[in-house]
Amino acid sequence: MEDYKQLLDLIEQQCTAEQVKALLRTASGNKNVKVSAASKEELVRKNLREALDSHSLDLEKVYDLLREGEENGPQHILYFRCPHKDVAQQLTLGHVRSTLLGTSAPIPPRLEVKRQDYVIADVRSWNDRKPLDWAVKIYGHEVREEPTGEVIRESPSRILKVFVEEEYRYILMARWNAPDLLELRVPRDSSVVRVDNWYKILRQQLRMVIPFDRFSPWSLRGVSKVLFDEQERNKRIYRLGDAQLEDPDHNFVTFESFVPDSDLFGEGAAKSAAQDLLLHNSSYKHQRVIWLEQKDEKFAGEISCMIGLRAENEVIFSRHQTSRGIDYVTAQLRAFSKR
């Protein structure tokens, strides 16, 4: 019997009880599958384990549950485009796997982290709907000394500030979004230095397989302009929030709604001010877009994201999303970039 302890630990940390129940429901009727439990711990440690032990539930589905739970937190995504068809065609899952892992056959994800290091944890296909897409996941582990705020005044000349060691687990991802888009995904963090460092780590780990010099940043500033121009006829798809424009004299004009995610440019003075700026050759710096719920796309609620805040090819999601939700946003950006 396999030891699923590490997998179950991560499921308990990263997934909601509802997500676990939904997975168990897919196997209900099979031997040893029970959905109800008194606590989340029991649901994972007993119900899920028994379903796995009795082979009533496909292990790959449990890995998928963990992926959904841990990969879609608040994050930054940098987009790169590959205009060279020969390069893009070479980036198959088999090629990536054999270059990074030494085998083109699927292997189960590595769940353990390496202390103070970043290691490749998973190389896999993205989903059945896009068979040419793949993802590489990296688990990172860092130990940092964090201040507790406690101050010990040992003597008038000796004051001690107390620090404790805190351990952090991070997830970095690269996603190939065929036919030509590469996404580098890193967590949202209070330190921009750390965010930039994660991008560097991703590039270093993937440079064997991805020729970054053949890729160029996918500028989304033009997309922001299209979204502004076409908001009237796409009211059921999105609305626009905070934005910043740069005028030809390099002055920045920032628009911020008083409450987050409200319709800033739907009508009124803010819309006509932004229109006027754009008419006088101002350009977009950043734009918040609130994508409205689309039931047929299988994501719940609205998705708020910031386009172009720190880089022209970056999108920031400040709340937890689903994999389908993030893919929906990328697909929309792609569609609007072609207009």
Next chain:
Amino acid sequence: MLPHNFAHLASAEPRLRAVFSGLDRWVESHRTWPWLVPGIVARDLPTLDAFDLADALGLAVSHGLLRVAYTVLTPSGVLADQSFESPSAIPSLIPDRREYYFETGSLPIVPIYTGIKGGVPDEMAERELGAS
């Protein structure tokens, strides 16, 4: 999103009928606002008595239509995009709308009202992620 059916609460408290119908009108004209900010409502509806407005919002909370939460004014003067169950739950460092993290200690805390469905304060939503 905010609820826009305050009028039915007037049957519970007829003296607040004008306030509830004012709230319905206000929500209708602020459909994309995720929160109701009492100070803003009071400015937009200056004919309403401030104490009546407070009573009406309190009644909406007790009827399960609204939930009280708290957020912080960011250094640029707009509300942060996270909300919390209580003032003490506000972390010392949170991001503003442009992802710059700022110290919350010296900035005003703003009480807000959220709709019950889909309006769970972020900090509560995070807790629910780990709940059974």
